[in-house]
Amino acid sequence: MTPIRFLQLDVFTRFAGGGNPLGVVLGAESWTDARMQRFARWANLVETTFVLPPSRSSASYRLRIFTPYKEIPFAGHPTIGSAHAVLETAFAEAQSGRLVQECLAGLLPIQVEGDGPARELFVAAPASKVLIDGAPARARLATVLSHLDLGPLGCAFVEGGRRWWLAEIADEAALRAWSPNHGAIGELARATDSLGLCVFARSQTEPAALAVRAFPAGVGIVEDPASGAANGLIAAFIAEREPNGPLASGYRVSQGREIGHDAEIGIRFGGDGSVQVGGQTQTVIDGWLRWPE
Incomplete structure (x- = not known):
């Protein structure tokens, strides 16, 4: 051998x-x-x-x-x-x-x-598209997100190489302290043929502009310490909804701290609308x- x-x-x-x-x-x-x-x-x-x-x-x-x-x-x-x-x-x-x-x-x-x-x-990152957003997306995630307040971008079901549910949370501290219902996320992933749920919040307290947590129950993972493809979809979603917003020039992501990791992911935007993910x-x-x- x-x-x-x-x-x-x-x-x-x-x-x-x-x-x-x-x-x-x-x-x-x-x-x-x-x-x-x-x-x-x-x-x-x-x-x-x-x-x-x-x-x-x-x-x-x-x-x-x-x-x-x-x-x-x-x-x-x-x-x-x-x-x-x-x-x-x-x-x-x-x-x-x-x-x-x-x-x-x-x-x-x-x-x-x-x-x-x-x-x-x-x-x-592969090109992405929004499959469901607005009120239908909020209704689908209402039970999963329970008491969390949504941020300005709300939530959506997106596809780009892989499918994820995305939700912006209004408060970073609430995002980091959240104890999700993993069974409910698993049911959502199986019902929609997706990886699961990725939640994010804007940070005012550290160099990373975004705090991210990802729960890919669709492939049997409770929480992912660093998600390149999911962060590419988040970035594309942000670029579409806020093309001239505060994150339009690129930003850094903090992910995994809640499970003992501290990943750093870089996001860049190309002039052609493309998203680059790296680190x-x-x-x-x-x-x-x-x-x-």
Whole structure:
């Protein structure tokens, strides 16, 4: 059994233990889908990725992303973390400060800024659209949000690579102190074929402009310490509703503090209306794995 390279990373953080864990496997070109899924289930991380040679000449590498239960087309923290692993292991090199990831969501450009532990990587989030908003969205979330007061953007059901329910909460302290009904969020996720609920509040007390909490009950996760794709959808929602608002020039997100993490996620807006999500990644484990057929 030939050993192959395996890294475990912490994504969206300046220090190990502060972000969202990710497993990255390199050299699994001969593995079957079932073998990849079995390893992802054993690793039992939010996501495990497999870095493969690209099938398209314009791509730097190809990426497959697995939760412990299924393969998914795109997620933010696996994309940023895997790009970090590609650079750390010299699997591919950035060209003119850019990598191109090939995945089930298409070809995704990744901007590379800096080097080593302080390096920041940014990916363009998939285009998004609002499926439900206004009074119908508020009615659907009334039970789940219970006593929380909504902020100016209210709530919506959005899609962009993945589906999330979003809600702006009026008060950051109330958001951080909230003890949600996880059973109700799970029912909502299953009924609407979505990941679950992502809530956010504007911050007046720290450098991060937004505090975010994400509850992806649709994939069996109670609370996510850092959610790249969800933050991309929040950013697109904000840009659509407040194109000239105080967050229009980009901002930083604080997420995960309530579950012992302290992730930092950067949001940028392109002139074409695109959203870029990024941050730093730290390598925690760099070694070899042996996994049977």
